[in-house]
Amino acid sequence: MKMTEPITLSPKQAEIRSRESRILQLARPMVARQGLAGLSMEAIAKEMAYAKGTIYNHFACKEEILLALAIQANEKRLELFMVATEKAIRSRDKISAIGVACEDFRVRFPDLFEIDSMVRHSTVWEKASQKRREMMAVCEQRCMGMVSEIGRESIANGDLILPTGTGIEDIVFGLWSLTYGGMIINDSSPGLDQIGIRDSFAAIRRNCHALMDGFRWQPLYDAQADQKLVRSVRATLKRKVPQGVIVTASDGKVAERQQGGAER
């Protein structure tokens, strides 16, 4: 029978723990290059000079690894959300700041963005373990919840008045659809810019504002003010969140590993 967690880790235990994140580190570029098919348990084992079985001790299948990476992705995204909203005062500005954070995430962690979207396919989702699915769900709720909270703030101080039959979640859902959907379409629609979309991020941002304007969420869109805010949030993100990877062990503990950040 297994006792409760020991206070100190034996050297062996520690080695096993660290292996977990090494696997994820190796897996990430594989997935980025070739999708789920490019992620090979065999290849990971060979690369790490372990037998295949050892890798399977950590993750029961490819999909588990993918989900673990997706969880990292959402943690990173949430981190960006936090940093982005720090300085904003009016609620609607906070929403805009989160939009910029989404762009930033997409640009600076394209592989994580991709992984996050892969995980949504039922064929992946269904193969992963209950436990990890729940962890993922929690991550997602935290992101959504943060935006909803800002919305409620806006309602409380009178900046937003909901039409009857519409909840703040519906609007959050809309902003999210617009942002996420726009990015997916932009990545995958051949000749979209040919049709007239030069800067798809700008278009997405503009559309989010139109959506909020449509609900008369105050203060209404002002091109100049928006541009200023976008620039400021981008600068903040660049300064406070250097390139990096959050490595999460399966037990939920988190370790940070910086890759290219100039500052500590």
Added chain:
Amino acid sequence: MKMTEPITLSPKQAEIRSRESRILQLARPMVARQGLAGLSMEAIAKEMAYAKGTIYNHFACKEEILLALAIQANEKRLELFMVATEKAIRSRDKISAIGVACEDFRVRFPDLFEIDSMVRHSTVWEKASQKRREMMAVCEQRCMGMVSEIGRESIANGDLILPTGTGIEDIVFGLWSLTYGGMIINDSSPGLDQIGIRDSFAAIRRNCHALMDGFRWQPLYDAQADQKLVRSVRATLKRKVPQGVIVTASDGKVAERQQGGAER
């Protein structure tokens, strides 16, 4: 050396042609069930009682089959667009009608919807042949183009005045992102309705209207009028487009095969 296309097909030629669509018919449910991984050239060959090599004569790889199905999907969607807009008079109503057509497509051809989104992944897209990719791009442009055209109509008669720096394509892109993104998120976000989204289609529709309202696209949203329109379009679609599959041979010829339609 090959001559130009003969006017009449030899029996053998005809058999080969028809095999093409039989393959697609078989492939469709496979993909629907298990995604790309569930689509097996081997299984198709076995099912059809041909050798594997024969299947490879038609499609160089799984991805080719998937793309062929995606093309069918887009043809079907365009058909729904056409039918849906038939009766609308005001441009903005036509846009709403297309939104309803998107819902209808999602509901009645969920497998095609899924296939369409699978094809967007770079790992699939890149493996398919140039030729088929172009066919797909054309299909997509036709759908987009139809919506843009309606937008231009609105501008021409004064129902919509674009802000400077915004093109009609940007708004179309927004509507599309909202609709497509919303459906994807709805399918894949665990516990979205738990958070408060009961009827995601209604939410998407409402958000599309908010987006248009945000651009002051006339006539502005009116819940009653909208509900009436939605019902009417749904009825029209059900009547004029019974369940069916468009089967397209690789040469672009089209054959229709009805599955469950009561009327011819």
Added chain:
DNA sequence: GTCATTTTTGACACGCCGTCAAATAACACC
């Protein structure tokens, strides 16, 4: 009926998944 051309066939080489009994390493206690 003959022969050139087109089409089909299925064995083959390869790669990967996930399993599991046996081998090895770690540890706890004397």
Added chain:
DNA sequence: GGTGTTATTTGACGGCGTGTCAAAAATGAC
């Protein structure tokens, strides 16, 4: 250090699938 127990690692194995290609079979023109 020795010994027995438990935890971990190993890699061969069966299964499934891809994509190829030389040989076999079918087709059709004369």
